[in-house]
Amino acid sequence: MNIKKNWWKFLTVGLLFYTVIAGFLGKVPAREILNETIRNLYFHVPMWFGMMALLFISCVYGIKHLNGGKLKDDLIAREAAHAGIAMGVLGLITGSLWARYTWGTWWTSDTKLNGAAITMLIYFAYFVLRGSVEDEQKRGRLAAVYSIFAFVMMIVFIMILPRMEDSLHPGNGGNPGFSKYDLDSRMRLVFYPAVLGWVLLGVWIMQVRIRIALLEEQYHSDQSNSQSVSL
């Protein structure tokens, strides 16, 4: 493995080890209700950041595909969305666990939580859309248009609307964000590396998926070429 090109993968592994070890063993402020669950901050929040970053990449490559019409851009957009949704599901699970121990329920009808659920629905619809178009160029274009629409509406739904309503979730509806009262300097030392680590992990998953997809494509085109030759 080429160290010069792949240094960030070592960084990812290092950061995630640091997150898990320092996250579980490090000192955290003692808060009522939150207690030790405050450590989930190192997992739940960075996973959502990772999802946002990957969906942003997906949106950017959608725009690139619309402008250039290259199939590779569409493929990157697709795999970024796949990896992003995987991070989103992890964020949902960790959030649900956290809610169970702080709010006493796995799921509650809260604007922020609804926003997260809708985001999942929107991107599942994106995959359904991809699945129902045969022609590659057309599929890329329709999917890109939908993903740009979806990304902008997602920002409205999980960043703007929850701030208008009452919400249990920190950082919304007059509820102070974590930075106000929990994120002291000790936690910051773990939180920022954790964000970087999880985002990089998402990018790594995306990169691997893109390589597999490209290889598959090459394999299929080779196979169809050899078939046409033997015929």
Place this chain on the structure above:
Amino acid sequence: MLNEIRLLLYKEFLLESRQKQSINGLVLYLVSTIFVCKMCFRTIPQAAAWNALFWIILLFASLHATGKSFQQDSRSRFIYLYTLASPQAVIISKIIYNMLLMLLLSVIGFGVYILLLGGNPVQNMLLFFTNVLLGSLGFSAILTTMSAISSRTSNSFTLMAVLSFPLLLPLLMTIIKISKNAIDGLDPTISYKYLLVLAGINVITCVLSYLLFPYLWKD
């Protein structure tokens, strides 16, 4: 550009006036849905449920109304239109037309709804209809674009609902909130915040539709 939009709108109205069965069908769909609700619910005492049911009925009616906006154009007519009009003019005219259609449906729907489901609980009619007006613009912008996407695929009607519902939800929730305030007759200043959000979502969706439609148009 303006002239083009005017002509395209004229074309839509002309087509609609020649095929009266489609608009009649929509109105009948709306009335029968409300009648089904009447038979199932008998009366709806809570304002919140009254409000939510009204908007869900309108949601499905508008889905039906806009779902066909790109399917009724036949292949040859589509190519003819493609050579004549710019995509921007086409999307703007379709959005305006669908918005007017939705306004018509919501006024008729509202009338039948209060007739069948007992009395008019809305205390602030002005706010209620401002909300309907703004809401139908946003609905129309999203549904028209999604109809353009889904008309290019094989299972268009299912896809139309799957694609639009999650995107419509932020809009729908804001609309239901304002509408509830109008029913309860709360001080309008409380609703200004939400009207602003609604207007903001409208601007975003219209701009997105305007910018992205040309890519759907070329085929």
